[in-house]
Amino acid sequence: MDIGLLLLRLALAALLLGHAAQKSLGWFRGAGLAGSATMFHGLGFRPARPMVVLASAAETAGAALILLGLLTPLGAAAVIGTMTVAAAANAGKGLWAHHGGYEAALVYALIAAALGFTGAGAYSLDAPLGMSAPPVWAGAGAVVLGLLATAPVLLRRRAVLRGAAAAD
Template structure:
């Protein structure tokens, strides 16, 4: 086996494992399959984590994971698919960050790994054993990965700033209610 074949087999294995994992999480959010909460349950969870409106954010996360994961597994539109996985995992890592790094304690280890692998595939491409390669590479041209990762980073920053503002507004409202209770006779 040549080095190129080994590299392409490695990318196929990575895409399959990563894409399957992301897709499984996405169908949990969208349809409630595999023990998930479905769109309504996911929307309530998103809202409680400060991603508002919860329904729109649950739909975006579910589509990013299910769609991006499926496309990664197939090796189709790999730069966009990898960027979708990266973007959803940046938000997930932010949610888990207060719990530290390690997944055993609820930390951000798992979403960081999924996001980094997704971003790496967006940048490196899917390899020879992919639909992108079979179709001539038009959906995975050089430079698309960098543009897709940059777009995912910018979109993630906007989402996280909006989340932070929502959480700060909620905390301020709780403080204001507590202060009003202190001044009541």
């Protein structure tokens, strides 16, 4: 089981780090900071450039904690939050990624949530701290914290989109 958790953590962290680098650095055929800010602006995330920086930083921090297996529920919360916002932004396109939907964001958030409940396993920095298998409340707390953190961002986006619709 510990090897499985390690592989899951490594895969999720690598994908999230790439996802963040696309937005912030333009790596892996990403839009970079300027292009991502234009996209964020169009999606109603304002101010767009700071929102790109915030999203990239949260994804990177969550990925790093998950990669290291350090404070895994906290890393999971960061990933759950950022991926919930990403999923909300693409919800109108449906589930499937090939139509621009929220499939990937949902999968990343669910994997992070699972890791929040299972912990990072024996091959982690949590293990020597006695936190390799956290209590259920830590996983539930990761989910709740991640979802609560989305509220200001999504409420602000909703207000921006309503204002834009009213102006039309």
